[in-house]
Amino acid sequence: MSAPDDLGAAALTGPRTEGVRPWRKTGERSLVRDRWIDLRAEAWETGRGVSLDPWYMLHWRPWVHVVAITPDDRVVMVRQFRPGAAEALLELPGGIVDEDGEGAIMRAGERELGEETGYTAEDFIPYAAPFNDPAHATNRVHFLFARNARPTGAQRLDEAEDIQVETPTITELLEGLPRGMVAHASHIGTLYLGLLAAGRIAVTPR
Numbered sequence: 001m002s003a004p005d006d007l008g009a010a011a012l013t014g015p016r017t018e019g020v021r022p023w024r025k026t027g028e029r030s031l032v033r034d035r036w037i038d039l040r041a042e043a044w045e046t047g048r049g050v051s052l053d054p055w056y057m058l059h060w061r062p063w064v065h066v067v068a069i070t071p072d073d074r075v076v077m078v079r080q081f082r083p084g085a086a087e088a089l090l091e092l093p094g095g096i097v098d099e100d101g102e103g104a105i106m107r108a109g110e111r112e113l114g115e116e117t118g119y120t121a122e123d124f125i126p127y128a129a130p131f132n133d134p135a136h137a138t139n140r141v142h143f144l145f146a147r148n149a150r151p152t153g154a155q156r157l158d159e160a161e162d163i164q165v166e167t168p169t170i171t172e173l174l175e176g177l178p179r180g181m182v183a184h185a186s187h188i189g190t191l192y193l194g195l196l197a198a199g200r201i202a203v204t205p206r
Contacts, residue, residue: 025044026043027042031056058133059139062105063140064097065144067195073200076113079163089183090168090181091184095111117165120149121147121150124144124145126145
């Protein structure tokens with residue numbers, strides 16, 4: 001859901017010297033809440049005084065995505081069916097950070113990499129934590145770079161999971177990303193930033 005068209009048009013008329021005014025939440029109603037999802041219909045008033053009701057918000061726990069690189073410069077990835085796309089997509093290992101406290105993000109990354117792929121890594125290094133969808137979701141996605149990933153056991157999949165492990169080379173990924181090799185938007189950003197954090201690519205402004 002987006003703001004009314006008149007607000008979008010107003011934003012294109014030129015710069016505003018007063019800055020962006022914050023919105024104010026005026027109410028909320030719970031629509032669906034279980035172990036997987038917390039969907040609420042909220043009421044908001046924009047900084048210009050426009051009422052937006054309902055404004056749908058997902059209150060999710062944090063997620064984690066792992067860019068795990070092997071000693072021979074391959075990236076450990078997974079392919080699984082995604083109902084929204086109606087096809088099996090190539091993605092990064094990842095999942096929900098299901099606990100709180102110090103070290104929870106690292107443990108979640110190590111757990112998801114092991115369960116989905118059977119790989120372990122030398123260490124897990126955080127390098128970014130952007131919002132998943134700041135307009136309609138509250139959670140951040142924590143990006144981890146894992147060094148020297150190696151297969152050390154079998155996958156430990158949930159009953160509903162059917163995951164194929166793939167290990168494209170960094171060169172194959174860099175060539176394939178602009179052509180749609182990875183179709184999940186947040187995973188594309190995770191990969192580029194992860195390879196940058198790992199020192200495998202460089203960005204030169206021009």
